[in-house]
Amino acid sequence: MxxxxxxxxxxxxxxxxxxxxxxxxxxxxxxxxxxxxxxxxxxxxxxLVPAVVDAFHKAIDDLTRPETFMGYGPEQGYDWLIETIIDKAYRPLGVELKTSEVFISDGSKCDCANILDIFDLSNKVAIGDPVYPVYNDTNVMVGRTGEADDKGYYEGIVYLPCTEENNFTPDLPKGKVDIIYLCFPNNPTGTVADKAELKKWVDYANANDAIIFFDAAYEAFITEPGIPHSIYEIEGAKKCAIEFRSFSKTAGFTGVRCALTVVPEAVMATTSKGEKVALNKLWNRRQSTKFNGVSYPVQKAAQAVYSExxxxxxxxxxxxxxxxxxxxxxxxxxxxxxxxxxxxxxxxxxxxxxxxxxxxxxxxxxxxxxxxxxxxxxxxxxxxxxxxxxxxxxxxxxxxxxxxxxxxxxx
Amino acid sequence: MxxxxxxxxxxxxxxxxxxxxxxxxxxxxxxxxxxxxxxxxxxxxxxLVPAVVDAFHKAIDDLTRPETFMGYGPEQGYDWLIETIIDKAYRPLGVELKTSEVFISDGSKCDCANILDIFDLSNKVAIGDPVYPVYNDTNVMVGRTGEADDKGYYEGIVYLPCTEENNFTPDLPKGKVDIIYLCFPNNPTGTVADKAELKKWVDYANANDAIIFFDAAYEAFITEPGIPHSIYEIEGAKKCAIEFRSFSKTAGFTGVRCALTVVPEAVMATTSKGEKVALNKLWNRRQSTKFNGVSYPVQKAAQAVYSExxxxxxxxxxxxxxxxxxxxxxxxxxxxxxxxxxxxxxxxxxxxxxxxxxxxxxxxxxxxxxxxxxxxxxxxxxxxxxxxxxxxxxxxxxxxxxxxxxxxxxx
The missing domain is CATH 3.90.1150.10 (Aspartate Aminotransferase, domain 1)
Known part of the structure; x- marks a missing residue:
């Protein structure tokens, strides 16, 4: 049955x-x-802005001729899009990434949900409160929690209150956790974390062999100088952080669908036998097996976001x-x-x-x-x-x- | 750690x-x-064919004006696409479906992998051999199996050999299984199952409260009359079968990305307490929480496949x-x-x-x-x-x- x-x-x-x-x-x-x-x-x-619209139309025209037709693309996304993103969105921050560390997807919602696939259920997870509900619900769905209490807190999750008192940036958890969700600029509070604040989390993660899921979907809206746009602006983050970014809010792509996830090769987790394995390899396997890449014209449109x-x-x-x-x-x-x-x-x-x-x-x-x-x-x-x-x-x-x-x- | x-x-x-x-x-x-x-x-x-290209371009133009701009769409897909599919691809087969039973997605590979999310690990799974590797690998990844043996068979999976002897259509399993993957027309063997053959499986599933995952990605290539294009042409299938279809091969969408999954409301599975719950409700929750819908222009292009x-x-x-x-x-x-x-x-x-x-x-x-x-x-x-x-x-x-x-x- x-x-x-x-x-x-x-x-x-x-x-x-x-x-x-x-x-x-x-x-x-x-x-x-x-x-x-x-x-x-x-x-x-x-x-959508005109440069994006032009690229989108041109990409469709590529699909009208046998010589330029594109079938299955790489599950990880086209190199030309990944390289553009590295060059235009990361290099100016002083962040160097390899092509193999960036994975194009159809949405950060999907990615920050699917990333749980490559982790064992035994991991202790910390989530902000208030929070984008997907972080919480997807952990419930995979079976990492017990039932919810009257307040809506699920048994087994460590909630990190974000209030006026702590300026809406969570305090380090009292106990030890293995996975931490951070979202800055934050949804829903609209607040940001400065470098010192993020450094605190990166240091915690590296000291505890924990992984940070850093949701940077709103980084393009930062107006003040000195506020980090990427977790990788923080020293040591490439050893402990996975970053999610999206074209949804940045470029009006909520109906068009394109996002990216960065899994640096140095980010490790351990097997049940204590052996360290690169999560990049696992995520690559996950995406190759369970995903088929983003629509070719959409990737062309996304690339045009970063044209001059x-x-x-x-x-x-x-x-x-x-x-x-x-x-x-x-x-x-x-x-x-x-x-x-x-x-x-x-x-x-x-x-x-x-x-x-x-x-x-x-x-x-x-x-x-x-x-x-x-x-x-x-x-x-x-x-x-x-x-x-x-x-x-x-x-x-x-x-x-x-x-x-x-x-x-x-x- | x-x-x-x-x-x-x-x-x-x-x-x-x-x-x-x-x-x-x-x-x-x-x-x-x-x-x-x-x-x-x-x-x-x-x-891509001209009618599809035209619709694709027009949909992009919708995104250039505030009055016609489309942001987030329904995670399940737009009703106009779902209704077109029901009308043009199912009704002619004598199959009636509700709008709420069809879910648009970005690929059958994703869907036939992700569908495992809503099932308990305890289910016994039967897979053809040879088979599209995704069925097998995704069951390994979620932890339903032990290690592979020398032949490549994973412990815990029931393999159903498809050989010259059985005309490449598998025999019913000897023991009881809970989930059965069927793919007709078959990838990789290119063979088909007639109605009597499929009826055998539907009857088995209904008698054993098992679920059939029916992969119909190649149904558009059937040339002989009398060969079923959908599992729902078989009496009783709406109580036990989930069907996957795709625009990839049908309409040259491997690089464009659009597919659909049918989860009839009558398909049930049981909780640990033996209570029956409609899988449609669970899949809807899964897609709402972990997916953000297919690109709007892609859905418009897909709809045009079924224009005259x-x-x-x-x-x-x-x-x-x-x-x-x-x-x-x-x-x-x-x-x-x-x-x-x-x-x-x-x-x-x-x-x-x-x-x-x-x-x-x-x-x-x-x-x-x-x-x-x-x-x-x-x-x-x-x-x-x-x-x-x-x-x-x-x-x-x-x-x-x-x-x-x-x-x-x-x-």
């Missing part, structure tokens, strides 16, 4: 975004004329979103609302006014301002009393949303 | 296609002037490959070589002349005819003494390859 993976049944039924969708639907059915502004899900809204023209155009779009972030942040602050993030990330993490719960604020914001955001508690217990607004909207909507919030909460 | 997944170390070092690549590279470096014809890896060579014009053009390309298959099959037969397949599948499965081993024949064919094929033993022990040629080449190359083989082995 076929047996299913029972661990899936441990997952909480209501995933955050479906619940938000349900409440919006209820509201719009009752208020069909309300102009609802959505600053909830972190999805881009601006078109492409990057100038891409940077303009990022600046557009970051101007949105400034408008939201300063607008809320003017209304007396405490906010974090929004300087080096497209997310503003605000403290709910009057000590409201995250969901109460969600309902009030929806009902009274017709603005949608994301309740902080949806990202974990330590997110209670906070709320995420995304800067990915169109300017007009962002300005209107801020005005409505100011009318409601401004002095 | 971070522990890796030891099961990866059980895998045989040389995955088939990299080893082939290595030998070709060695040969071409030593013989730079040789015109090597590759009929090895089953990769398409003909361009698109299908006519696509069918022409399939006919072109199947004419290649006829040329190879009849050409080898004329040279006195026994072959199977090539009538309802783009693969010809030949018996190596003079009782050579598969790899010896590979080397001889490469060195003396400058033709690349795939050693049958690479697909499993029962493939020893066989060899796979693919019909996906260009006509001129196929004709030249057959001539070279005839010069070498013909009477």
């Amino acid at each position: 076929a047996r299913l993976n029972d661990n899936y049944l441990k997952l909480k039924a209501g995933y955050l975004f479906p619940e938000i969708g349900r409440r919006i639907k209820e509201f719009t059915q009752a208020n069909p004329d309300a102009k609802v502004i959505r600053l909830g899900i972190g999805d881009v809204t601006r078109p 023209q492409g990057w100038r155009q891409t940077k303009d779009v990022i600046d557009y979103y970051m101007e949105n972030a400034r408008i939201i942040r300063e607008g809320l602050q003017a209304a007396g609302i405490t906010c974090y993030g929004g300087v080096n990330a497209p997310y503003i993490w605000l403290k709910t006014p009057e000590g409201m719960s995250s969901w109460d604020f969600f309902d009030k914001l929806l009902n009274e301002c017709h603005v949608v955001g994301t309740p902080g508690s949806g990202f974990g217990p330590s997110g209670e009393g906070y709320f995420r607004l995304s800067a990915f909207g169109d300017r007009e909507n962002v300005v209107a949303a801020v005005e409505r919030i100011q009318r409601k909460w401004g002095k | 971070a522990r890796l997944n030891d099961n990866y170390l059980k895998l045989k070092a040389g995955y088939l296609f990299p080893e082939i690549g290595r030998r070709i590279k060695e040969f071409t470096q030593a013989n730079p002037d040789a015109k090597v014809i590759r009929l090895g890896i089953g990769d398409v060579t003909r361009p 014009q698109g299908w006519r053009q696509t069918k022409d390309v399939i006919d072109y490959y199947m004419e290649n298959a006829r040329i190879i099959r009849e050409g080898l037969q004329a040279a006195g070589i026994t072959c199977y397949g090539g009538v309802n599948a783009p693969y010809i499965w030949l018996k190596t002349p003079e009782g050579m081993s598969s790899w010896d024949f590979f080397d001889k064919l490469l060195n003396e005819c400058h033709v690349v094929g795939t050693p049958g033993s690479g697909f499993g022990p029962s493939g020893e003494g066989y060899f796979r040629l693919s019909a996906f080449g260009d006509r001129e190359n196929v004709v030249a390859a057959v001539e070279r083989i005839q010069r070498k082995w013909g009477k």
Whole structure:
């Protein structure tokens, strides 16, 4: 009799975004004329830039002629894309990588979920709180946890609270852990870690033979100098860190799908017999066997992001979103609302006014301002009393949303 | 100390296609002037058809305007694509499916690997021999097996030999199994199963609460009437079978990436407590959490395969490959070589002349005819003494390859 993976049944039924969708639907059915502004899900809204569009079209034309047709590509991605990324996105940071250390994929969500394949279940995992829910849920699904408690914490996971007190950068765990998820610039809090902060984690990992999963999906939104864009800017990180990056937010690729994962050859883990093996080799085997590479035209489009023209155009779009972030942040602050993030990330993490719960604020914001955001508690217990607004909207909507919030909460 | 997944170390070092690549590279470096014809890896060579190209371009143009821009799509795929597939690819077979039963993905390789996520390790798995190596290797990687024996059989897997004696369709297993992989038209043997044959398996699965993974990646190449294109043409299959289909071979999408998996709502597996749960729900959760959907322009291109014009053009390309298959099959037969397949599948499965081993024949064919094929033993022990040629080449190359083989082995 076929047996299913029972661990899936441990997952909480209501995933955050479906619940938000349900409440919006209820509201719009009752208020069909309300102009609802959505600053909830972190999805881009601006078109692809012209240089990317040109490369995308040209790549499709390659597929129309037998001489230039491309069938299966390398599972790891084309060298020309990998080399462009190393040259344009890593070398300027002083980070040198080999072609074999970079793996192109169709999404960071997939990669940061699939990476668990190459690790034993016995590893102790530490996750921030609040956190991007995929880190947590995928560990539940593979069977690394027990059941969830009343707060939503799963047995067996080490949660690292990120609060005002620690400036939203987690403290080192008290006990020993083997795998640590870090995300900077952070989703959902929009906060960043400086070099000293990341050095603390790299040193911990190297001292404890632990592995850091570093999610850098929002690095392109860093505006302040001195904030690291890659974990590999930290000495020793190439021995302990796997980095995830994505074209999704950087270049408006959420619907186009391209990302990358860096697994330096020096990153090791041990077998049950204590022998050290390079994780690069395992990830390469995983991708070769369970993945078939990213669409050829998509890889060509991704490469164009880093052309001279492409990057100038891409940077303009990022600046557009970051101007949105400034408008939201300063607008809320003017209304007396405490906010974090929004300087080096497209997310503003605000403290709910009057000590409201995250969901109460969600309902009030929806009902009274017709603005949608994301309740902080949806990202974990330590997110209670906070709320995420995304800067990915169109300017007009962002300005209107801020005005409505100011009318409601401004002095 | 971070522990890796030891099961990866059980895998045989040389995955088939990299080893082939290595030998070709060695040969071409030593013989730079040789015109090597590759009929090895089953990769398409003909361009995308015009209707698909048009839709692909138009979808990219959608991404250039804010009003038509598409960000994150549904992880399960767009309804318009799913509905087109149900209407054009299943309804004509007499198979009715719900939109929620079809999941669009970036490849059947990924899907038939990832599907193991939702099953418990305790399931007994049966795999054909020879077989598409991914079925076997992914079961090793998740830890369902012990070590491999000298023949390459992993402890714990039930292998079902497919040989001349059983017409390359496996016999029912002697013991009870929980999961059965079936692939028809078959890769690598190019043979098919008729309705009676498939009925035998569906009845077995329903009688034993087992699940069939039905890989139908090559169904579009069936030329003979009466051969089932889908497992769901068999009564009772919707209660026990998950079907994988792909645009890769059907429409030349190996470099474009689009596939689909059907998980009917009636397919159940049991929890550790014996409760029955629909696998559709689990797969939906898996895809929602670990996948982010297929590129929007790719889905638009895939939909165009099933437009009236698109299908006519696509069918022409399939006919072109199947004419290649006829040329190879009849050409080898004329040279006195026994072959199977090539009538309802783009693969010809030949018996190596003079009782050579598969790899010896590979080397001889490469060195003396400058033709690349795939050693049958690479697909499993029962493939020893066989060899796979693919019909996906260009006509001129196929004709030249057959001539070279005839010069070498013909009477």
